[in-house]
Structure formats: C-alpha cells, structure tokens
Amino acid sequence: xxxxxxxxxxLAMQLTEKDGVYYGETSKEYENMVGPYGGLTAAxxxxxxxxxxxxxxxxxxxxxNYAAPVADGPFLIKAIxxxxxxxTQHWDLKLLQKDQVVTSGTAVFAKRRExxxxxxxxxxxxxxxxxxxxxxxxxxxxxxRNYNMKYIEGTPNMTDxxxxxxxxxTTKQWIKDEPDRPLDFLSLTSICDIxxxxxxxxxxxxxxxxxxxxxxxxxxxxxxxxKSGTKEVLGHARGQRFFNGFFDQTAEVWSKDGELLAxxxxxxxxxx
Amino acid sequence: xxxxxxxxxxLAMQLTEKDGVYYGETSKEYENMVGPYGGLTAAxxxxxxxxxxxxxxxxxxxxxNYAAPVADGPFLIKAIxxxxxxxTQHWDLKLLQKDQVVTSGTAVFAKRRExxxxxxxxxxxxxxxxxxxxxxxxxxxxxxRNYNMKYIEGTPNMTDxxxxxxxxxTTKQWIKDEPDRPLDFLSLTSICDIxxxxxxxxxxxxxxxxxxxxxxxxxxxxxxxxKSGTKEVLGHARGQRFFNGFFDQTAEVWSKDGELLAxxxxxxxxxx
Numbered sequence: 001x002x003x004x005x006x007x008x009x010x011l012a013m014q015l016t017e018k019d020g021v022y023y024g025e026t027s028k029e030y031e032n033m034v035g036p037y038g039g040l041t042a043a044x045x046x047x048x049x050x051x052x053x054x055x056x057x058x059x060x061x062x063x064x065n066y067a068a069p070v071a072d073g074p075f076l077i078k079a080i081x082x083x084x085x086x087x088t089q090h091w092d093l094k095l096l097q098k099d100q101v102v103t104s105g106t107a108v109f110a111k112r113r114e115x116x117x118x119x120x121x122x123x124x125x126x127x128x129x130x131x132x133x134x135x136x137x138x139x140x141x142x143x144x145r146n147y148n149m150k151y152i153e154g155t156p157n158m159t160d161x162x163x164x165x166x167x168x169x170t171t172k173q174w175i176k177d178e179p180d181r182p183l184d185f186l187s188l189t190s191i192c193d194i195x196x197x198x199x200x201x202x203x204x205x206x207x208x209x210x211x212x213x214x215x216x217x218x219x220x221x222x223x224x225x226x227k228s229g230t231k232e233v234l235g236h237a238r239g240q241r242f243f244n245g246f247f248d249q250t251a252e253v254w255s256k257d258g259e260l261l262a263x264x265x266x267x268x269x270x271x272x
Numbered sequence: 273x274x275x276x277x278x279x280x281x282x283l284a285m286q287l288t289e290k291d292g293v294y295y296g297e298t299s300k301e302y303e304n305m306v307g308p309y310g311g312l313t314a315a316x317x318x319x320x321x322x323x324x325x326x327x328x329x330x331x332x333x334x335x336x337n338y339a340a341p342v343a344d345g346p347f348l349i350k351a352i353x354x355x356x357x358x359x360t361q362h363w364d365l366k367l368l369q370k371d372q373v374v375t376s377g378t379a380v381f382a383k384r385r386e387x388x389x390x391x392x393x394x395x396x397x398x399x400x401x402x403x404x405x406x407x408x409x410x411x412x413x414x415x416x417r418n419y420n421m422k423y424i425e426g427t428p429n430m431t432d433x434x435x436x437x438x439x440x441x442t443t444k445q446w447i448k449d450e451p452d453r454p455l456d457f458l459s460l461t462s463i464c465d466i467x468x469x470x471x472x473x474x475x476x477x478x479x480x481x482x483x484x485x486x487x488x489x490x491x492x493x494x495x496x497x498x499k500s501g502t503k504e505v506l507g508h509a510r511g512q513r514f515f516n517g518f519f520d521q522t523a524e525v526w527s528k529d530g531e532l533l534a535x536x537x538x539x540x541x542x543x544x
Contacts, residue, residue, distance in 0.1 A: 219520070
C-alpha cells in the first residue's frame with residue numbers, strides 16, 4: 001500500500017453526508033462469519049458522530065447494539081445529538097438498511113478538563129511484542145488480516161471439533177493495525193471488539209455466537225493517542241458468566257507505554 | 273407499612289400508559305444529591321419495556337445515559353421496540369421532561385434457552401449478613417433509606433474534609449430492600465447503581481460527581497430471582513481508571529446462594 005492511498009480501515013468507514021444522513025457501504029476486507037466485523041460497525045457509528053457538525057468534545061462512552069446482521073451492500077447512519085449540555089453531549093446512533101434498524105447505539109462526548117488522575121488497574125506484565133511471533137490468521141475470517149496480533153495467553157486455537165474445556169478464558173495479546181496506522185478513537189473502538197468470543201476459548205471450539213451489545217469507556221485524549229501512534233497496544237480480556245444463551249466478557253486496552261486507553265464489556269449470544 | 277400497601281420502590285415506579293407513552297412522577301423517597309437516585313430511573317426505564325404489550329423474553333442488557341438531572345415532578349417515557357427478531361428484541365428508551373430528552377437508553381430482551389452454563393468469576397468469601405452491623409445512612413441522601421446495607425469492605429466514611437487518599441476503591445457489601453421486597457429484574461437493576469462513586473472512596477471525601485452512563489448485563493431468570501426472594505445480595509465494586517473528569521467502575525451482584533445475578537459498569541463524571 002502506498003503512502004498516498006487510504007488504509008483498509010478508512011476505506012471501509014468512508015461515509016457520504018446528505019441532509020444530515022451518512023451513507024456507507026460494507027467492505028469485503030472486514031467480512032466476519034456473518035456480516036462485517038462488529039468493531040468496524042462500532043467505529044463507523046462513532047465516526048458519524050465525530051464528523052457531525054454539531055459535535056462537541058471527544059468520546060467518553062459508546063454502546064452499540066447489534067440488532068441484526070449487517071447485510072452486504074449499502075447502509076445509512078442517523079447520528080442525532082439528543083442532548084447537548086455545556087460540556088457533555090449525548091448521541092443516538094442508528095444504522096439502517098432497507099428502512100430497518102440493523103444496529104442501534106448511544107454515545108457520550110465531553111470536553112475534558114484536568115483533574116486528579118489515577119489508574120487503579122495494573123497493566124499486566126508481559127513480554128515485549130518484539131520477542132513474540134506474529135499470530136497466523138490463516139483460516140480466520142477476512143477482518144483479522146487487518147490486524148497484526150501477537151498472543152501471550154489465550155491463543156485462539158479452537159477447531160470445530162470438541163476438544164474438551166478449559167477453566168480460563170483470559171487472553172493477553174498485542175495488537176496493531178496491519179499495515180501501520182496511527183491510533184485514534186476510531187481504531188481504538190474497533191480494537192475493543194477484537195477479543196474473540198470467550199466461549200470459543202472455554203469450550204475450545206467454535207460454537208454459534210455473536211455480540212449483542214458492546215460498551216466502551218474511553219480513558220484517553222488526542223494527545224495520548226498521538227503518542228501511542230503506530231505502536232502496539234496490549235489487550236487483556238476475560239469472560240465472566242455464561243448462562244443460558246448469553247455470556248459477558250470484559251477487556252482493557254493499554255498503550256505500550258502503560259496508559260489505560262479504554263475499558264470495554266460486551267454481552268454475547270451463544271448456542272450449545 | 274402494611275402488607276397491602278405498595279413498597280416505596282413500586283410507588284416510585286408507578287406508570288400510567290396512554291397512547292403508548294408512559295407517564296410517571298418523581299418520588300421524594302428516592303431523592304439523591306441532584307435529582308432522583310439513578311438506579312430508580314434505570315429501573316423505571318426497564319419497567320416501561322417490561323410492561324410494553326409487544327415485549328418478548330426477559331432483560332439481557334440495559335444501558336442508561338443520564339443526559340441531564342431529572343427535575344422534581346412529572347416525566348414521560350417512550351419505550352420503542354426498534355427491532356424484534358425471533359428470540360431477541362432491541363429497545364430504545366427515552367425519559368422526557370418538557371419535550372427535552374433527560375435520560376436515554378437501550379435494552380436487549382431475549383427468550384433464553386438452556387445451554388452450557390458456567391461462572392468464571394468467583395464469589396468473594398465474606399462474613400454472613402447476620403454477623404454484620406447494619407450501616408447507618410444518617411447524613412446520606414434520602415434514597416439510601418430504602419436499602420438495608422451491611423459493609424464488609426470499602427465503607428463510605430467520607431466527609432467533606434480532605435482526609436487523604438487511599439489506594440483501593442473496592443467495596444463489598446450486602447444489600448437488600450428496606451422493607452423486604454422479593455427480588456425481581458427491577459430491584460436488581462436499581463441495586464446495580466447502589467455503589468457510591470468510587471472517587472469518594474479514593475479521595476476519602478465527597479467531590480462533585482454523577483453517573484453519565486450505566487450498563488447492566490443480566491445473568492439470571494425469573495426462577496433464580498424468585499429463589500433469591502428477600503434474601504440479601506452481595507455487591508462487589510471497584511474503580512478502574514480516573515482520568516480528567518471521568519472514571520469508570522464495575523461491579524458484580526451475587527445472590528446469597530452464590531449465583532452471579534448481574535454484572536455492571538458505569539462511567540462517572542467528577543470534578544477536582
């Protein structure tokens with residue numbers, strides 16, 4: 001890819017605005033098992049709010065509900081600031097196809113001000129990415145080719161065979177865009193959905209599963225993102241409770257320098 | 273309170289339906305520092321979906337965004353099923369006052385089916401509620417009087433004075449409704465917001481703070497809730513990252529019998 005062409009990620013999120021509605025199209029490069037990669041959909045929804053002329057501040061939180069699979073082809077996004085206060089703004093986000101709601105969400109943006117700051121969580125102690133082998137995404141869905149991933153723990157080695165169960169669904173992995181792309185709120189959003197369904201790890205095989213709702217809390221600003229640049233970020237994820245068709249998983253995304261950039265949780269549908 | 277009168281919690285959530293819109297009124301019994309207790313608002317939004325004639329299944333997830341303080345007096349709720357699939361249903365929830373969005377949210381409901389089930393988290397080992405003193409809510413906002421709380425760790429002992437900082441914002445506490453009320457999805461929702469802002473614990477004093485967005489994942493069904501009945505539930509909460517005006521906290525709510533009923537996270541505005 002030449003320096004003067006867009007990254008796959010930016011190509012996939014291209015939107016055209018008309019009368020306050022954003023128009024886009026699904027990308028072959030981000031195909032998942034059913035429909036596009038959910039992280040891309042979340043980032044595209046966030047992008048529509050970021051691009052909106054009335055937007056204030058930077059993202060604080062984002063919730064995306066995957067109501068139905070996004071079908072291949074065109075879609076439109078309605079991003080509406082339902083409430084704008086002095087320093088915070090609340091968004092309604094909807095992705096539609098054929099007049100039907102396919103994805104719905106909400107976001108909060110805010111103008112931050114300097115305060116007492118502290119990270120109560122501790123960054124896991126892990127080997128540097130330079131010391132690790134890149135994970136081969138052969139046999140994995142197309143979207144995984146857009147990431148350079150290096151696993152420290154919880155490598156996705158599942159097959160379609162029943163190979164028993166394990167007790168932990170914890171993953172630690174380094175992640176960066178492939179090819180390199182400087183980190184921003186959009187790529188950070190997408191990375192928050194990179195952790196494969198924890199049920200695959202627990203059961204050591206693929207079962208039908210898909211994210212139902214994803215929430216991201218952003219703990220960063222433009223300056224910190226710029227500093228992270230094209231360096232790897234560290235993802236740390238685990239499942240919490242698997243109960244009759246739905247489980248939840250949480251994760252943290254750390255900059256290589258040890259800043260907690262985002263915390264995220266999702267609830268995932270599964271069968272079997 | 274006689275057995276034939278409604279619990280404060282049910283009184284505060286009373287809704288009248290007209291043309292698909294739900295009308296309610298704020299309750300003195302649930303006053304917080306600014307506006308009503310956020311847990312009650314979340315439960316009232318969920319109730320409007322539960323009561324809706326088109327509702328299918330039981331709650332799986334709920335996100336509530338506190339866009340502005342709810343003013344004392346009447347409000348209305350619009351609960352719209354934006355997408356209904358075979359076994360899942362996605363909701364748009366909005367609380368309005370004077371035609372302005374005050375609270376917005378989304379919910380997912382689903383018909384559960386039996387699957388492989390497992391709790392990866394471990395319930396903390398704590399003394400039984402019978403062995404502990406009830407926490408005095410003297411000097412705390414009115415809503416706290418509706419709960420019987422017993423603290424094991426992270427007692428809210430803050431003043432308005434600067435009394436230094438502590439390194440952990442972890443709380444473990446037994447909780448039940450006061451007076452007794454059998455647990456259901458509504459009271460569980462409200463309990464998920466019971467953990468006072470972690471910034472109060474870290475800084476050992478009150479600072480201006482308020483929840484901006486709350487997410488709850490439900491890991492339970494009617495049968496388990498009925499079994500929990502009027503027994504205490506165990507709450508376990510901690511902060512994660514405090515950065516320039518916003519911090520997040522996560523929590524789990526366990527039944528006394530050791531079932532993980534709900535996991536929850538919220539992002540909170542703070543100053544100083």
